[in-house]
Amino acid sequence: MDAIVNKLPGKEENMLDDSNNKPTQAEAEEAVRTLLRWMGEDITREGLLDTPKRVVKSYSELFGGYEADPSDVLGRTFEEVAGYNDIVLVKDIHFHSHCEHHMVPIIGKAHVAYLPDERVLGLSKIARVVDIFARRLQTQETLTSQVATSIDETLAPRGVAVMIEAEHMCMAMRGVRKQGSTTVTTRFTGEFEKPENQYRFLEMLRH
Ligand SMILES: Nc1nc2c(ncn2[C@@H]2O[C@H](COP(=O)(O)OP(=O)(O)OP(=O)(O)O)[C@@H](O)[C@H]2O)c(=O)[nH]1
Numbered sequence: 001m002d003a004i005v006n007k008l009p010g011k012e013e014n015m016l017d018d019s020n021n022k023p024t025q026a027e028a029e030e031a032v033r034t035l036l037r038w039m040g041e042d043i044t045r046e047g048l049l050d051t052p053k054r055v056v057k058s059y060s061e062l063f064g065g066y067e068a069d070p071s072d073v074l075g076r077t078f079e080e081v082a083g084y085n086d087i088v089l090v091k092d093i094h095f096h097s098h099c100e101h102h103m104v105p106i107i108g109k110a111h112v113a114y115l116p117d118e119r120v121l122g123l124s125k126i127a128r129v130v131d132i133f134a135r136r137l138q139t140q141e142t143l144t145s146q147v148a149t150s151i152d153e154t155l156a157p158r159g160v161a162v163m164i165e166a167e168h169m170c171m172a173m174r175g176v177r178k179q180g181s182t183t184v185t186t187r188f189t190g191e192f193e194k195p196e197n198q199y200r201f202l203e204m205l206r207h
Pocket residue numbers: 099100101138139140141168170171174175176
């Protein structure tokens with residue numbers, strides 16, 4: 001087979017199927033050189049020689065969420081919680097993402113709660129799920145929904161509540177240039193669709 005073997009940086013064994021048509025590391029670095037030239041830079045100057053390699057390496061980290069599967073993370077649950085069945089809230093989960101329109105950072109925090117149905121999640125797994133989806137190109141609405149849906153579908157709790165507060169650098173650094181504005185999104189499932197549970201969630205966030 002004459003297919004191009006695409007290798008992910010640092011993951012030599014991880015070959016993707018042809019339909020993904022993932023560019024090679026060399027092609028990605030060349031694309032960075034093209035952008036640098038388009039910006040008016042001299043790509044032969046010393047300070048920029050390793051920049052394409054650094055950018056691609058940095059993108060592998062910033063967009064590492066495409067390679068991660070949230071259900072792997074959420075699969076680890078516990079039952080021994082002495083009958084605890086009230087809200088579990090992890091708040092102020094800081095994240096960095098990038099908007100899919102401009103590929104510019106979205107910086108914010110997520111608050112994630114659920115009402116357990118016998119099983120509970122390791123707390124760090126909630127933050128890991130936020131990170132997996134944040135490390136992809138996003139809209140805030142999609143990120144909010146994806147976090148809620150993945151917990152809902154994998155853990156099958158009585159309900160999930162997600163609130164995200166974030167600043168979009170595409171609104172601060174460019175375009176309309178409004179610094180300091182915060183966008184707030186929420187997604188409620190199951191018993192969190194009831195106003196009294198939404199109220200408790202919001203109250204817990206205030207304290
Ligand atoms: N709903 C939503 N909009 C977003 C998000 N991130 C960025 N945007 C918006 O996406 C829109 C894209 O609008 P366009 O008119 O296609 O692009 P543009 O000319 O760059 O827009 P301006 O940012 O207004 O300069 C902008 O209004 C952005 O503020 C997000 O997470 N959710």
